Amino acid sequence: MTHDQALAASSPAEHPVAPDTAARPVIEIRDLYKSYGNHEVLKGVDLIAPRGHVIGLIGSSGSGKSTLLRCCNLLEDSQKGDVIFDGEPVKWTSAGPGRLPADRAQVRRLRTNLSMVFQQFNLWSHLTILQNVMEAPVTVLGRPAAEVEAQARALLDKVGIGDKAASWPAQLSGGQQQRAAIARALCMGPRRCCWTNRPARWTPNCSKRSCASSRIWPPNIAP
Ligand SMILES: Nc1ncnc2c1ncn2[C@@H]1O[C@H](COP(=O)(O)OP(=O)(O)OP(=O)(O)O)[C@@H](O)[C@H]1O
Numbered sequence: 001m002t003h004d005q006a007l008a009a010s011s012p013a014e015h016p017v018a019p020d021t022a023a024r025p026v027i028e029i030r031d032l033y034k035s036y037g038n039h040e041v042l043k044g045v046d047l048i049a050p051r052g053h054v055i056g057l058i059g060s061s062g063s064g065k066s067t068l069l070r071c072c073n074l075l076e077d078s079q080k081g082d083v084i085f086d087g088e089p090v091k092w093t094s095a096g097p098g099r100l101p102a103d104r105a106q107v108r109r110l111r112t113n114l115s116m117v118f119q120q121f122n123l124w125s126h127l128t129i130l131q132n133v134m135e136a137p138v139t140v141l142g143r144p145a146a147e148v149e150a151q152a153r154a155l156l157d158k159v160g161i162g163d164k165a166a167s168w169p170a171q172l173s174g175g176q177q178q179r180a181a182i183a184r185a186l187c188m189g190p191r192r193c194c195w196t197n198r199p200a201r202w203t204p205n206c207s208k209r210s211c212a213s214s215r216i217w218p219p220n221i222a223p
């Protein structure tokens, strides 16, 4: 995600406040950088959330929306840039890679005023994505592992995350985890499927996969 990709749609304040307070953004992010190893996810993101506005982050799956929010809540360390709450910048131990918030009391205070709703798909965190998909067919249905593995890999390809088979759930974006959960459900060859959070919309770069995904129901890969 770059500065240009951090698109913000906002609605104006419904509850007027004093002009001096209203002038200060509730959250401001300046030139934020975040990498996982060599994978650069946030590349100089700027964002201003004025008081009383609703901000929507729009971006393709895996583009860094949740990473930005986690960095904002100081649940993830970022490598460069400023996070400012109500005009108060987060204090860092140093500049550059390896920096950490310097003031624990400040972090506690800032977090008290910032809530977060997480994406959650209950993948088993101690198993890889491939193992997540294979576990129930092998253990519960007693099917041969080699046959299940071939089916699991095909399903992961179909939902667009074949390259994530060896990754751990924590290394996937929320949408990628959602697709892993779909592959896991389909690998059991169910006659019916209950969705607690049906993927009603898929992000733009997945529109083709979305069509492909709707065609994988009912499952067309024989167990
Ligand atoms: N802990 C991690 N270790 C390594 N890579 C990670 C980690 N968390 C996220 N990533 C990678 O960082 C990228 C951004 O992930 P992020 O969760 O921010 O995406 P997102 O924009 O919220 O996507 P979605 O719309 O699917 O939820 C993805 O490519 C993901 O695979």
Ligand SMILES: [Mg+2]
Residues within 6 Å of the ligand: 065, 066, 067, 119, 173, 174, 175
């Ligand atoms: Mg996300």
